[in-house]
Amino acid sequence: MSEIVLYDYWRSSASYRVRIGLNLLSIAYRAVPVNLTTGAHRSAEHVARNPQGLVPVLDIDGRRLAQSLAILEYLNETRPEARLLPNEPGERARLRTVAYAIAMEIHPVCNLSVANHAAEISGGGEEAKAEWMRHFIPAGLAAVERLLDNPSTGRFAHGEAPGLADICLIPQLYNARRWGIDLSEMPTLIHIDAEAQKLDAFVRAHPDRVGPPA
Ligand SMILES: N[C@@H](CCC(=O)N[C@@H](CS)C(=O)NCC(=O)O)C(=O)O
Numbered sequence: 001m002s003e004i005v006l007y008d009y010w011r012s013s014a015s016y017r018v019r020i021g022l023n024l025l026s027i028a029y030r031a032v033p034v035n036l037t038t039g040a041h042r043s044a045e046h047v048a049r050n051p052q053g054l055v056p057v058l059d060i061d062g063r064r065l066a067q068s069l070a071i072l073e074y075l076n077e078t079r080p081e082a083r084l085l086p087n088e089p090g091e092r093a094r095l096r097t098v099a100y101a102i103a104m105e106i107h108p109v110c111n112l113s114v115a116n117h118a119a120e121i122s123g124g125g126e127e128a129k130a131e132w133m134r135h136f137i138p139a140g141l142a143a144v145e146r147l148l149d150n151p152s153t154g155r156f157a158h159g160e161a162p163g164l165a166d167i168c169l170i171p172q173l174y175n176a177r178r179w180g181i182d183l184s185e186m187p188t189l190i191h192i193d194a195e196a197q198k199l200d201a202f203v204r205a206h207p208d209r210v211g212p213p214a
Contacts, residue, residue: 016171019205033213098165106140
């Protein structure tokens with residue numbers, strides 16, 4: 001079997017998602033850091049891996065995959081033991097709604113390259129960037145809190161075991177805290193975060209555990 005290699009960056013939310021997914025499925029991998037702060041993701045070497053110049057990229061099963069949700073769905077579909085989404089179609093759609101609300105709505109708007117550009121063209125510098133984050137992240141997460149107000153939500157977004165929605169949520173909460181966003185009005189999100197932090201798969205994927213590139 002070919003070696004599984006994850007090209008990632010410690011503070012990248014999308015990479016953090018894939019680290020959690022791999023850990024939950026007990027898939028061992030070698031991490032290769034791509035330093036976003038030095039522009040390594042725009043190097044010819046990395047653009048050859050992913051024409052978008054983004055992390056994560058995963059080499060697995062003789063394939064090279066990008067886009068965290070595509071990677072997670074691939075793992076879910078190819079590993080028989082994987083239960084990242086429930087079987088019932090309505091519940092699957094509900095959990096995908098939560099995952100997409102984070103990964104396709106909050107995250108792209110608050111990607112550092114987007115926020116940096118907004119700060120640059122507004123001339124507002126670091127304060128404009130922080131204001132941008134404080135504008136978009138709480139509104140997005142407040143909607144996720146309401147989406148999770150559902151009888152099927154338990155310790156996690158779907159019952160007692162973590163899945164795709166939680167994998168997207170936990171890195172977004174880490175990111176929100178980095179920007180000093182007040183989550184106190186979001187008890188369900190705080191509760192799920194606390195439950196996730198009890199699990200080794202989430203603890204080992206945490207940016208503080210991974211640390212910056214040497
Ligand atoms: N939708 C992509 C997002 C990937 C992404 O935006 N990655 C960020 C780090 S979280 C990145 O590589 N940023 C570099 C840049 O924006 O130049 C995914 O889910 O994989």
